[in-house]
Amino acid sequence: MAETSAPLLAVSDLKVHFPIRGGVFSRVVGAVRAVDGVSFSLRRGETLSLVGESGCGKSTTGLALMGLQKSTGGKVEFDGQTVSDFRGAALKSYRKRVQIIFQDPFSSLNPRHRVRDIIRAPLDIHQVGTPSERAARVVELMERVGLRPDQAGNFAHQFSGGQRQRIGIARALALNPDVIVCDEPVSALDVSVQAQILNLLSDLQRDLGISFLFISHDLGVVEYLSHRVAVMYLGKIVEIADKAAIFANPTHPYTELLIRSAPSLDPRKRHQFKASNDDIPSATNKPSGCAFHTRCPLASEVCRTTEPQLGMRDDGRMLACHHR
Template identity: 70%
Template sequence: MAPPPAPLLSVRGLKVHFPIRQGVFQRQVGAVRAVDGVSFDIGRAETLGLVGESGCGKSTTGLALTGLVPLTDGEVTFDGARVGSETGRDLARFRQRMQIVFQDPFSSLNPRQRVRDILRAPLEIHRIGTTAERREAVFAMMNRVGLRPDQAENYPHQFSGGQRQRIGIARALMLNPDVIICDEPVSALDVSVQAQILNLLEDLQDELGVAFLFISHDLGVVEHISNRVAVMYLGKIVEMARREALFAAPAHPYSELLLGSTPSLDPRRRHRFSAGFEDVPSATAKPSGCAFRTRCPLADERCRAEEPALSPRADGRLLACHHR
């Protein structure tokens, strides 16, 4: 039997802590542990959904992977090579292969640049192609994402929100990346436009074989587009499973809370589990043991004293809970 293929992107023990400083001499008095030991893999042409409440560390994880915020600790391996020690051409090549689509299509585009300049910039920075080849590449990419080439002379304010997000996706694709970090790419759009953008991403994945880390708080969107889903709480992944398994029967109490908070007409999707939304702990002072214990009715002394490890279960999912 052949071994399973190696993951395209492998993350182990990723941590991002932001120091808290006070006083005249700006001494560090604490830290915001935004991401506190996250591990996951993404295969080629796979979509991993990353979900959780606002402030759980989802977006910071994506920014850390692309180098937009520094890592505090952890190891990132991309296509067999460790990320973080590259310099010069190796670093440029890595940045070509991993791109990001930002949440807000209104602020992520330079309002003083025409679309042609926004899309041409990645090629110029990496010195790819001649002037004529870059122009043709811009027109071809606009066609690919559903924009007309004659709109290349327009400025971002002349486009709708959905069209601006198409421009953001086109910019991320200009360098033919292997992985795209999608940081809530449809949350600022109308529902009908959301469907168009999601369908576009799926078509591009089928056509180009690109992998996605899809970060969102919208569980309906994640269920539609993801192959696997990781649930994040206070900087840690508490459950990871195939999409079908997670949405059919969430195992972690927090996962069940998230799904139970989403309205559904399907009686099979109505969960009786309940937990408080109040008293959410701070990332600067997390509870001892299991971070979710202050909101979980299953919590006991073991949960207070011992942090559960993310470990495999019989059904193939990864789970961090003492009672499930």
């Protein structure tokens, strides 16, 4: 996907650290560096996937972009403007233009509210349209995501998991956002239902031009939906490239570990790369230098002492590695 204009969303050196308190006076004795200097961009109409093992900081990154988790440092720019500068109407507009689909369709919907109220909630909060226009919008959104409008009076517990996620998608679409953060949106669903939801998201992007920040650990899902992929390890991005390049030629040793570890019927993709150590370091006490050096078979002394910086290569791939 060729870049033809400035990115819609630009993230620079984003940090989210959680203090660790201890002792009688609960003093800060350390920090969990969940997100530790993440930088990437998201183009209009693009799907950028954040992938990595559990605990690498993917979901925290998404929540920080939404303002649902306070960041410790860094800068987020949306449509050329710095998000931290937004106040009043500008902040309200940003919240309308960036929405989220949560991982668990069971806990993310209020069981006491009817479906029409859940979908209409963003319209009510932002006072969009008249009551009759909001009701019509609910019908339109339900049809758009494949739900029957006559189900609008039902409660969430009356729907299957896939239907509940469709309700969550309809809610995220209500304000016509430019960006939707998809936080593991299909991981709680059966495989057959996953395919339906992924096809729905793909159709919505084609028809509406929405940009997706897609957070997932499922490489099959990522390969199907993404335009570009950003690989995270212990709070940092180690590689960003087009989807085809990532899956055909994973370059960072950690990216190669992820790709080669995924189940495959192709014997050429099995056991070509193994970590030298299966123990993942703690985010509270990260290794010096390259955080992956404790598991990397290519690690040398420079890896143990000097942290590699994410930089652009001649082929357009961004990489943080001393040896590749």
